[in-house]
C-alpha cells in the first residue's frame with residue numbers, strides 16, 4: 001500500500017526517528033545519495049505561495065537523481081475538475097506528489113485519488129515537513145528529544161499541530177503559549193492525545209517560555225490573507241491582540257537566551273522582535289536549510 005504523509009501523527013514513532021537520523025547522514029554525506037532516486041519524478045502542486053517548500057523539494061529530488069515538475073493549481077485543470085480524476089491521471093506519469101493546498105479536505109481528496117504517495121506541503125491543518133525539519137534542528141542541538149523543552153508562542157495553527165504530533169512521537173516536552181486558535185486548524189483527537197501524554201502544556205502565560213531550551217514562533221496571519229483586503233479588519237484585530245505575545249528578548253531577562261526558532265517567512269516587529277532573528281542563539285536559517293535534508297530523507301523513505 002502506498003504511504004501518504006498528511007500529518008506526522010500517522011507516521012510510526014520509529015519511522016520518524018529513522019527519518020531524522022537518515023537526514024543527519026544525508027546532510028553529512030550528500031554525495032552517497034546522488035543516484036538514490038535516479039529517474040524518479042516528483043510533481044509539486046501549489047495553490048499558495050512558497051519559498052522554502054518549493055526550493056527545497058525541487059533541489060532535493062534533483063540531488064537524489066530525480067526531477068521535479070512544478071504545477072500551479074490555478075493555471076492547471078485541477079482548478080476546474082474533481083480532484084480525484086486529475087490525481088489519477090498525474091499518477092500515470094509521476095512517482096510522488098507534494099501538494100500545498102489551502103484546505104485539508106482537498107488534500108485528503110488528492111491523496112485518495114492518487115495512486116502514488118502524497119506529501120502534504122502545508123494545508124490549513126498540518127505542515128509535516130516543517131515539523132520534521134524542526135525535529136531535525138532540535139535533534140542536532142540536543143541528540144536526545146527527551147531532554148529538551150520547546151515553547152511555541154503564537155496562534156495555534158498548522159505548525160503548532162505538527163509540533164504537537166512531533167512531540168508525541170519523540171518525547172519532546174512542548175509548551176504551547178497560544179491565546180488563540182486558527183479556525184480550521186483545531187484537531188480535537190490530536191489535542192486529546194496531547195492532554196493524555198503529560199508532555200504538552202497549553203497556556204496563555206508568556207512567562208512559561210522561560211522554561212524552554214528552544215522557543216519558536218510563526219506568523220499570526222496566514223500567507224494567503226496577509227495582503228487580502230477582505231481580511232484587513234481581522235488582521236488588525238489579530239495583530240493588536242497578539243502584540244503582547246511577540247517573541248522578544250525581554251521575556252528571557254536574567255537567563256541565557258534559548259535557541260530561537262521560526263519557520264519563515266518572518267514578519268519582524270510582529271511575531272518576533274527584529275533583534276532576535278539573527279541573535280547568537282538563533283537557529284532559524286539552520287531550521288530552514290533542514291527542510292532540504294529532511295525532505296530528501298522523506299522522499300527516499302517513501303520511494304525506496
Ligand code: CP
Pocket residue numbers: 049050051052053054122130263264265
Ligand atoms: N516554512 C515554509 O513552509 O516556507 P514557505 O512558505 O516559503 O514554503
